[in-house]
Amino acid sequence: MTETMTRKSEYLLQGAMYFYRAKNIYCRYQYTLQDPVDPALLQQAVDAALDQAPYFKMKLVREKREIYLAENDQPFTICPGHTLQAMPEETGGYLFNVSWEGATVFFDWYHFVADGHGVTRFLTRILMEYCNRRYGAGFDCPPLGSAPAYDMEALLAHDPTAGEEGLPENEPVPVQAGQLRRSILRLDKQSLVDAALDCGVKPVSALLGLLSLALQPFVDRDKVEYCYSTDTRRTLDVPEAFYNCVASFRHGVDAGPGVRLGDIAADIDQNLRASLQPQAQLTQMAKMMGWVCRVDALKAPLRIKQRVFSMGEAMGNFPADFWISYLGDPLGPDRDYPPALNDYIRDFEVWVPPDGASVGFEVASLHGQLICCIQDKLGRTGLADAIRAAMEREGVRVLGTTDVGPALPYQE
Amino acid sequence: MNRTEIMAQIVGILEDVAEISPDEVTEDSVLMDDLDLSSMEILTIVADLEETFGIRIPEKELRSFVTISDLIDYLSTRVG
Structure with missing residues (x-):
């Protein structure tokens, strides 16, 4: 052929x-x-x-x-x-x-x-x-198909910016970058769940709040902006898609001196829950993919398209002070794998460069731990201590912090 | 580089990106209204200008570019 x-x-x-x-x-x-x-x-x-x-x-x-x-x-x-x-x-x-x-x-x-x-x-x-x-584990291994590509035209029909003129009114958050440093923070998952229950919010909302409180001293304002991605497979009815199916959202929270988790958790949780609604996901994903398609259609050299794309992302509500991706179970977020597989896995790490923020957190849950893999583009030595302090102040147990070292090649 | 030279570069890019005749462009031309540029075209022009002048224009400046004169003023301070 x-x-x-x-x-x-x-x-x-x-x-x-x-x-x-x-x-x-x-x-x-x-x-x-x-x-x-x-x-x-x-x-x-x-x-x-x-x-x-x-x-x-x-x-x-x-x-x-x-x-x-x-x-x-x-x-x-x-x-x-x-x-x-x-x-x-x-x-x-x-x-x-x-x-x-x-x-x-x-x-x-x-x-x-x-x-x-x-x-x-x-x-x-x-x-x-x-x-x-x-x-000799004996796991059943049937074929792994991917869902067909979703209908891009149908998705783009949800883009509220499709006919808009003018540049977005957002104030871009400047991304600072220096010598990237990787570290790992391990949390006792149950203590985070307990802290979340005390506030009546999802554990991931509590985590977002705690990281905002920890990061606030490193940004020169009370309001901390973060971005997170949500999986849109169910909304698009393509649960078995291998390809990218993500809607990303940005939210800001006032985390200035004296603010405690209980003061901000409800607002964070409300925003998070709203972003999980199908229509919110469709609208946001359509805006993101609409921009991709418009850049794709440009008759311009790749380097110009790349720059236009990054300007659009910066003007269109990204980037933020930190990026967080909550993976959940690293063997399968939907837990659609044989549970006995867990017995063979001792540890897990995830390293994804924080493209739209000065610091990125990738968080997975394994064996009762929350494993937070941190990539800090500014290599701040006090960051791990600040996060530990914010966690412990709210009763979340830190099991350990590890300085992993500089960026992986190609992830600088 | 003086204002006339910067203007000439801008006019060339406008012609290339949006097929706008040089005769239609003055310093007072409003990018979106008079020249009928879309936001995508403005970003493309800015990307081209960055490449032409070897500079990086921060995104926070973009909304201040209303007229051709605004672009020339900004570029004059960076490359003038």
Whole structure:
């Protein structure tokens, strides 16, 4: 079959926003297993999972003024070590990578191909295939299909800005950047749940409040602005989508001196719950994708499109003081995997560069812990202590903080 | 670079991005009303100007660009 015959435009626009960012956004999930990884078995596991999930067997082809997807007929090969590779340049054209070191498996992917929620089904499948081979776990591994691309035209009909002229009235929050530093904060999940119950809010709302209180001394105003993303698969009726399905929201909260969690939690929770409503998600996602489509339609060189895209994002309510992504269960946010898989996983980390903020928090829940992976573009030494203090003041138990080091390559 | 030279660069970009004839453009031209530019076209013009002059224009400045003269004033302070 010729390459022309395998050209696909399906799924292209769902990730197109990542063409227009100044840098490729590479994400990493890393799972630490109970024992050192057997690379031969891991390779077999990846091959088996890839056979069952053809969505990931694709490559991105960029021609002068055209970008499309084509089937990748090259074998995928795992690699040793923890180094983040450039995708697709160093991964045989694949838009993801798998490597290992000691007992840890590193899964990296280019954000174009999937969001965290979507990719997890594939990564979890690799782990299941591996555990079947390494431990005889006996997990059932049926084919992994992706939902068809959602109807972009139908989505864009919800865009309230489609016919608007003039620039948005938002005041952009400047993103400061210096020497990025990574750290991990581990929280006792039950103590956060208890703090949330005391305020009558969702645990994630309490977490947003606590991080706002911790960050406020680092921004030169009382109001702290944060952004978070919500998964829109159910709203779009594509629960099995691998591709990006996200609506992002920004909210500001007055977290000045003397403010306690109880003073702000209800407002945060109300805003969060409102953003989970289907119509709110549709409207916001339509605004985001509408902007992507308008940039995509520009007849201009890629570098001009990239700059226009970033100006539009800055004017259109992004960025913020911090970004937070609450993954929940790192093996499957919908918990649609065999619970026994948890027994083989000892630890988890997630590293996604904070594209629209000075600091980003990626938060996962595993074995009774909330694992907050923090990327601070300003490398502030006092940040971890400030977060710990804010947590402990509200009765949330901090199990530990770890300075992980500088940014991963390509995530600076 | 003086105002005339900056104006010439702007006129060239307007012609390229929005197919606006140089005869239609004066310093008093209002970008959205007189020249009928969309917000997308304005952002594209700003991106082109950044590349032409080798500067980065902060997003907070964008809403202050109402007329061609505003653009020239701003660019004069950065590259004049």
